[in-house]
Structure formats: structure tokens, C-alpha cells
Amino acid sequence: xxxxxxxxxxxxxxxxxxxxxxxxxxxxxxxxxxxxxxxxxxxxxxxxxxxxxxxxxxxxxxxxxxxxxxxxxxxxxxxxxxxxxxxxxxxxxxxxxxxxxxxxxxxxxxxxxxxxxxxxxxxxxxxxxxxxxxxxxxxxxxxxxxxxxxxxxxxxxxxxxxxxxxxxxxxxxxxxxxxxxxxxxxxxxxxxxxxxxxxxxxxxxxxxxxxxxxxxxxxxxxxxxxxxxxxxxxxxxxxxxxxxxxxxxxxxxxxxxxxxxxxxxxxxxxxxxxxxxxxxxxxxxxxxxxxxxxxxxxxxxxxxxxxxxxxxxxxxx
Numbered sequence: 405x406x407x408x409x410x411x412x413x414x415x416x417x418x419x420x421x422x423x424x425x426x427x428x429x430x431x432x433x434x435x436x437x438x439x440x441x442x443x444x445x446x447x448x449x450x451x452x453x454x455x456x457x458x459x460x461x462x463x464x465x466x467x468x469x470x471x472x473x474x475x476x477x478x479x480x481x482x483x484x485x486x487x488x489x490x491x492x493x494x495x496x497x498x499x500x501x502x503x504x505x506x507x508x509x510x511x512x513x514x515x516x517x518x519x520x521x522x523x524x525x526x527x528x529x530x531x532x533x534x535x536x537x538x539x540x541x542x543x544x545x546x547x548x549x550x551x552x553x554x555x556x557x558x559x560x561x562x563x564x565x566x567x568x569x570x571x572x573x574x575x576x577x578x579x580x581x582x583x584x585x586x587x588x589x590x591x592x593x594x595x596x597x598x599x600x601x602x603x604x605x606x607x608x609x610x611x612x613x614x615x616x617x618x619x620x621x622x623x624x625x626x627x628x629x630x631x632x633x634x635x636x637x638x639x640x641x642x643x644x645x646x647x648x649x650x651x652x653x654x655x656x657x658x659x660x661x662x663x664x665x666x667x668x669x670x671x672x673x674x675x676x677x678x679x680x681x682x683x684x685x686x687x688x689x690x691x692x693x694x695x696x697x698x699x700x701x702x703x704x705x706x707x708x709x710x711x712x713x714x715x716x717x718x719x720x721x
Contacts, residue, residue: 527708
């Protein structure tokens, strides 16, 4: 892609090998603080609700309510372009592949995803908005949500260990790779990655040149989501792993990375809330102080977190 030189060395250092997870955590924390200043801290479940509303509306279902168009919903755009950013990063590193897991794993993924959706709705939060943004925002509900994650992860992990012993065939079976991520015929991946980068930057430009406050906010969300996806893919930053590993292997890499990133976000959020920065058009200091503080204390957060913890462990992420 690049000729040998400084640019090639820089590109290879970024996409030639995985980054330390704690480095990724710090970068994610800084971007989360930036999102706070622009409008609202990082969240995810609200975006999936919006995407679902728009999907059902397009199918003629009106009983679920009218959703904001996806192109005007900041969290929905974050979710979409985070996935696209991770996809681009995997292309740059020539790691993209399509693999189909055994049927048993697919079923557990479906059940786990459903449980995560239910848990996020009950607990008013997920591992992103409820934990990664909620705990640093000093939300009391976030603490009980985290406790629910921990208990749910422990119970689900006990089930998975039992399943390996009693029902080993559930997770075994045929799997296949449709597009391999290794080999000589992967040069196209980086070219596709650059094409997608150009497309995303065009979308960012299209939002920001409109001049309205909302369009500028949306454009910045698209750009930040791209960076979030790249960082997540390169660092393998995983909150689920941080809750799972202490009960499974005792490995501390993920928990330490999450703790470091939470501390960075905590410092940033506290300063911004104390000085009333990041109102994005709001005038009440109270509204700034209440960012990422949800009405889920205490039982609702605990129950929702438990259900979500079951789901994220069953689904494997």
C-alpha cells in the first residue's frame, strides 16, 4: 500500500499487530470525554432501540412508536459507524474473514443477544452507557448494574462449564470459513479499507458543511465512531472479558485495562460536570450533572444487569 519509509512504518506499527488493551482503554476514555463535551457520553442500547423502531416502521408496525430517522440519531450513528470502523481496521490489518460457527454457538449467540436486549431495557443501560459511562458519571444505578453484570456472568459461566462436561456436543459441530483472513490473496482488503475511509470522510463532510448545530454534532459522532471502532478492533478491548476472566482464568489484562479507562473517564467527567462544560445547548447546570445518570437505582439496575450479564457471557461478547 505504501512504499517503504516513514509512512509505511507508521501504518505497519498501527495495523501490523494488536495494541495493548490498556492503551486502547485510554484512547476510548478520551473519546468518551470528547463525546460528553459534544453532546452526551458514549452509549449503545438507545441506538439499537432507534434502529429497531425504524426497521419495524418500515414494515408497517406503528404500535412501537415513531423513531427519529437513523441519520439524525447520534447513538444509532455511533453504533453503525463503530462497526464500520472495526471492519475498516480489520481490512487494514488483513484480518477480515467470514466464519460460520457451529449451530449450537449460533443458538447461544441468539439467546444471549435477546437476553442482552431485555437486560439493557430493564436496567436502563448496557456495558457501554450503563457501565463505561455510568460508573465514571457517579451514577448510583451504575454500581448496581455492574454488580448485576458480575453475578450474571458468574452464573452463566457456571452453566457453560457444566455444558462442556455434560453436553459437549452442543458447542461442537461443523464450522466453515467463507472468506479466509490469511493468505496471499488478501491485498484487496487494504484497498477496500481506503475506499471506505474516503466514503466515511465524505459523510462527515456532508454533515458538517450543512452548518446547523445538529448536523455538526452528527458529523463529529460519525468521525468519533470510526475511531472508536478502529481502537476496539486493534486493542481487543472487551468489557465482557473483564467480568469473565476473574472467574475463569484469573487473568488480569482485561480488568486492569477497564479500571484504567474508567479512572480516566472519571477524571474527565468530574471536571466537566464540576465546571458545567459540555452542555451542547443546554443552560441548566443540573442537566450537565445528570448526564449518564439514569433512574435505575437500585433493584431495576441489579435485575437488568443480571439478565444482561447472562446474555453477554452466553453470547461470548
